[in-house]
Amino acid sequence: MSGILSVFNLNLLIATIRLSTPITLAALGATICERAGIVNIAMEGIMIIGSFFAAVTALATGNPWLGLLAGLLAGGIFSLIHAVATISLHLDHVVSGAVLNILAFGITRYLMVLFFGHPGTTDAIPLSLYRFQWAIPGLSRIPILGPIFFNQTPIVYFSFILVIFFAFVMKKTKFGLHVRAAGEHPLALETIGVSVFKIRYLAVFISGLTSGLAGAYLSIENNVSFTEGMTNGRGFIALAANISGGWTPLGSFLSSLFFGFADALQVRFQIIKLVNVPSEIFIIFPYVATVIVVAGLVRKSRSPKALGNDFMIEKERD
Amino acid sequence: MKGNLKSFLILSLVLVLVLSMALFSCKKKEEPKAEETAAPVKVGMATDVGGLGDKSFNDGAYNGLLLGKERLGIVPTVVESKQQTDYVPNLSGLAEDGHKLVFAVGFLMADALLEAAKNNPDAYFAGIDIFVDPATAPKNVMGILYKEEESGYLAGVLAGLMTKKYASASPKLNDQNVVGVVLGMFIPPVEKFEVGFYQGVKAVNPDCQVISVTTGSFTDQAKGKEAALAMIENGADIIFHAAGLTGLGAINAAKEKGVFAIGVDVDQNPVAPDTVLTSAVKGIVNSTYLTIESMMQDRFEGGTTKTFGINEDSTGIAPFHQFDSMIPQEVKDIINQTIADMKAGKIKIATTRAEAGMK
Numbered sequence: 001m002s003g004i005l006s007v008f009n010l011n012l013l014i015a016t017i018r019l020s021t022p023i024t025l026a027a028l029g030a031t032i033c034e035r036a037g038i039v040n041i042a043m044e045g046i047m048i049i050g051s052f053f054a055a056v057t058a059l060a061t062g063n064p065w066l067g068l069l070a071g072l073l074a075g076g077i078f079s080l081i082h083a084v085a086t087i088s089l090h091l092d093h094v095v096s097g098a099v100l101n102i103l104a105f106g107i108t109r110y111l112m113v114l115f116f117g118h119p120g121t122t123d124a125i126p127l128s129l130y131r132f133q134w135a136i137p138g139l140s141r142i143p144i145l146g147p148i149f150f151n152q153t154p155i156v157y158f159s160f161i162l163v164i165f166f167a168f169v170m171k172k173t174k175f176g177l178h179v180r181a182a183g184e185h186p187l188a189l190e191t192i193g194v195s196v197f198k199i200r201y202l203a204v205f206i207s208g209l210t211s212g213l214a215g216a217y218l219s220i221e222n223n224v225s226f227t228e229g230m231t232n233g234r235g236f237i238a239l240a241a242n243i244s245g246g247w248t249p250l251g252s253f254l255s256s257l258f259f260g261f262a263d264a265l266q267v268r269f270q271i272i273k274l275v276n277v278p279s280e281i282f283i284i285f286p287y288v289a290t291v292i293v294v295a296g297l298v299r300k301s302r303s304p305k306a307l308g309n310d311f312m313i314e315k316e317r318d
Numbered sequence: 319m320k321g322n323l324k325s326f327l328i329l330s331l332v333l334v335l336v337l338s339m340a341l342f343s344c345k346k347k348e349e350p351k352a353e354e355t356a357a358p359v360k361v362g363m364a365t366d367v368g369g370l371g372d373k374s375f376n377d378g379a380y381n382g383l384l385l386g387k388e389r390l391g392i393v394p395t396v397v398e399s400k401q402q403t404d405y406v407p408n409l410s411g412l413a414e415d416g417h418k419l420v421f422a423v424g425f426l427m428a429d430a431l432l433e434a435a436k437n438n439p440d441a442y443f444a445g446i447d448i449f450v451d452p453a454t455a456p457k458n459v460m461g462i463l464y465k466e467e468e469s470g471y472l473a474g475v476l477a478g479l480m481t482k483k484y485a486s487a488s489p490k491l492n493d494q495n496v497v498g499v500v501l502g503m504f505i506p507p508v509e510k511f512e513v514g515f516y517q518g519v520k521a522v523n524p525d526c527q528v529i530s531v532t533t534g535s536f537t538d539q540a541k542g543k544e545a546a547l548a549m550i551e552n553g554a555d556i557i558f559h560a561a562g563l564t565g566l567g568a569i570n571a572a573k574e575k576g577v578f579a580i581g582v583d584v585d586q587n588p589v590a591p592d593t594v595l596t597s598a599v600k601g602i603v604n605s606t607y608l609t610i611e612s613m614m615q616d617r618f619e620g621g622t623t624k625t626f627g628i629n630e631d632s633t634g635i636a637p638f639h640q641f642d643s644m645i646p647q648e649v650k651d652i653i654n655q656t657i658a659d660m661k662a663g664k665i666k667i668a669t670t671r672a673e674a675g676m677k
Contacts, residue, residue: 011551019544112371119398120371121563124589130574222540223570227563228369229537267548270531279504279532 007268013148015267017156018222020260022047022231024159025214026238027245027252028166029207035170035247036203037183037196037306038086041097042079043211044235045104048228050075050215052108055226056115058125058219067220068129068155068213075212076205078104083204087197090310101235109228121227129154129221155217162210166249179203183304186311196311211235237290244294246301258293262286359419361386361610362395362412364405366424369398374562374583375602379423379446382606389607390614405430413438419613421446421606425505435459442618444609446602447507450623461623462605466507467514467667468633468660469598470560473580474518475656476596476635477556478526479649480578487644490577491555498529498549500568502536502561506669511560511582511598513674514667522652529554530676533564542567550575556595558582569593585636595641601632628660 026043033040054071058064078100085096112119132154139150149160170176178199181189186196214234219226237259238252245251266282269275363383365376383394395417397408405427412420413434419442422431428448435443435456443459450461477497485491497519499512516528529552531545542564546557550571557572558580559565565582566589572579573593581589581597605626612618626632634657638645659665668674 011548015544015547019540022540109369116371118371118377119369120377121566218540223543223567225539225566227537227539227566228371230539230563232535232538232541264544264548267531267545270545271529271548271552279501279530280534283532283534 004269004272004274007265007272010144010147012261012264012268013144015264016257016261017148017152018260019263020256021156021159022214022217022222022234023238023241023259024163024253024256025155025217026211026235027241027256028159028162028249029210029214030238030242031245031247031249031252032166032170032179032203032210033207034242034307035183035304036179036200037186037304037309037311038083038200038204039093039097039308040079040082040204040207041094041236041239042082042100042104043207043214043238044231044233045097045101046075046079046208046211047215047218047231047235048108049078049104050212051219051230052111052215052226053212054216055122055125055219056111058127059122062126064125064127064129064132064220067125068216071216071220072209072212075210075215076208079204079208079211080201082208083201086310087200087204090312093308105228108226112226112228119228122225124224125220128224130224153221155213155221158213163249163253170249180304182311183306186306186309190311200311211238214238237287240290240294243301243303244290244297246297247304251301255293259286259290262289359390359392359614360395360415360417361392361419361421361613362397362415362417363421363423364397364399364408364412364427366405366426367399367401370396374586374600376423378584378600378602379421379606382603382610383421385603385607386610390610392610392614399427402426402430406433409434409443410437413441413443418442419444419610419618421609422448424448425507431459432456442613442620446606448623450621452622455621457621460609460618460620462609463623463625464507464510464600464602464605465625465627465633465667466510466560466598466600467517467669468628469600469635470511470514470516470558471518471521471660471665471667472633472635472653472656473558473596473598474515474520475522475653476518476645476649477515477558477580478519478521478523479652480595480645481526481556482523484646484649485555487646488578488641492553494553494555495523495525496527496529496549496553497556497558498531498546498552498554500542500545500549500557500559500561500565501530501532502564503534504532507600508560509671510669511558513669513671513676515558515598516676517667517674518656527553533561535564536562538564539567539570543571546571546579547575550577556580558598560598581636587636587639591640594639596638597636599634599636601626601630601634605630605632628657 050071053074054067057070058067085091086093135151140146182196182199190196241255242252245255263286266285270282386392422445425447431445446462448461482495519526529549533541546568555577559568560582569579573590578595579593581594583600586597587594
């Protein structure tokens with residue numbers, strides 16, 4: 001093939017979006033959740049739950065939009081377990097997250113066998129959200145930016161909207177201020193009469209919704225079936241994306257884009273046989289890049305002050 | 319008072335647990351006595367972490383067991399491994415539980431298989447896709463390998479011919495003379511498929527470019543799709559995959575972009591009937607059954623590795639289904655001739671990238 005420069009073309013950038021979308025959505029969820037003070041490492045588990053229910057619903061009803069809704073809601077409801085565990089029962093956030101990850105994989109396997117009689121992978125859904133790709137008239141004609149941002153599939157559009165929406169909410173609305181306060185100084189928030197519990201519950205639920213959506217993307221928009229383990233660690237990459245993004249929606253978005261870019265790049269490097277090394281080197285390239293970025297940026301990035309701290313109103317009143 | 323109630327409850331619970339354990343263990347002792355007169359042979363199988371439902375590998379082995387049940391009356395058991403640390407406990411557990419023959423499915427289980435075989439000398443063990451060294455291995459374990467390169471070679475011949483010389487047969491084919499291979503993890507069976515494919519393509523179409531991408535996973539559809547899309551962007555019109563469930567994503571990409579895909583392990587045409595041209599098959603069902611049969615007939619080939627190939631009906635390519643009329647007769651003739659030559663030992667196919675001269 002021609003040299004390394006041939007790899008840097010429009011397709012690479014479109015691929016970046018395609019690969020980063022599930023990470024963006026999960027990372028956005030992590031941002032909201034952790035800003036409110038709840039550590040969430042269960043995004044991987046919530047994603048796989050979202051993937052599963054989206055595919056199952058799309059299969060059962062033939063309607064991928066219902067599948068999208070189902071994936072969303074399944075993720076949200078599943079995340080409530082984390083909410084109850086960490087907020088009401090005051091359990092360790094990391095432990096709860098880890099347990100949820102294991103539970104999610106167990107549930108999806110169990111239900112796979114229950115619904116389909118076998119584990120592994122489901123049949124193909126009759127209609128995928130990929131078929132609903134929409135080129136926004138006018139905007140999609142803009143050179144370079146057009147095909148990348150304005151000629152996409154539904155959940156990708158949702159991810160763009162959510163990035164902007166969350167950034168706006170966090171910075172400019174009262175609710176956003178409450179969320180940030182819940183993660184920085186919950187007592188101050190409680191003092192002005194806002195229930196920290198309610199804010200945190202909402203934050204966890206929202207993170208469940210976005211992670212569920214991320215999972216739905218994998219099974220009914222990017223592909224046409226559910227496969228056990230199809231998230232393949234993306235939930236954990238989202239965690240890193242959130243951290244290196246400084247716990248902001250825009251930062252999470254950019255970090256996710258970076259990982260997607262690195263992943264898209266390594267595939268194309270393999271094709272042109274950039275260097276004669278074992279293919280495993282290419283495969284770990286995006287992960288190594290992420291580690292370097294997180295290690296490099298984490299000093300600048302400040303976590304919410306009360307992140308992971310349990311908030312018990314009775315204790316504070318003494 | 320409360321404290322006493324608590325301790326009473328705990329004690330009763332413990333008592334109930336102990337009693338039920340005693341009760342259930344008593345039950346177990348009775349059963350074998352009744353069965354001793356006509357004990358059916360138990361054959362066990364431990365899957366790798368992919369598990370059943372992969373529509374190829376593990377399912378194939380399980381179907382071999384079911385064939386054994388149907389024809390030889392054995393009692394099959396399947397245990398699924400969730401992670402690699404489960405392998406040894408699963409295999410040993412099956413042996414300890416009275417299974418006369420225990421299958422390990424998958425290259426990744428090689429070490430576990432040998433360890434279980436050493437610890438359970440009274441049971442037979444067989445490893446699918448596992449090499450058993452005759453010099454060092456115990457006599458109760460056998461390796462089953464396949465000549466995946468033969469199936470890959472035939473698929474390569476088909477792809478090499480269709481992508482250029484006979485490209486006019488279908489609008490899905492272009493004149494770029496590029497084909498692609500999507501790989502899962504780079505383990506020997508996968509390498510053999512790829513290398514065989516490469517040689518098959520080059521044998522009939524030396525100028526064809528064969529692009530290869532390794533995804534590193536057998537369960538990540540998104541990565542499979544990405545690899546295939548990148549290849550199609552570079553002009554590939556036939557995408558072969560040796561990537562398990564990751565390959566479903568590759569087939570999906572081929573379907574979306576209106577090109578052809580070639581499946582692997584089993585006939586994957588049902589996955590996407592208008593996209594999957596053929597599949598490079600691996601006769602796991604057949605070879606599993608034959609191994610069980612050899613054990614039942616007291617001619618188990620322990621301490622060796624048996625390689626199943628075209629002469630044991632264990633390699634080849636799947637039927638063309640709806641593409642049967644599209645594929646020119648000349649192509650089918652060449653393929654049939656290739657098969658005949660393979661059976662006669664006239665074709666030497668390399669099994670590693672280095673041997674095949676792949677850069």
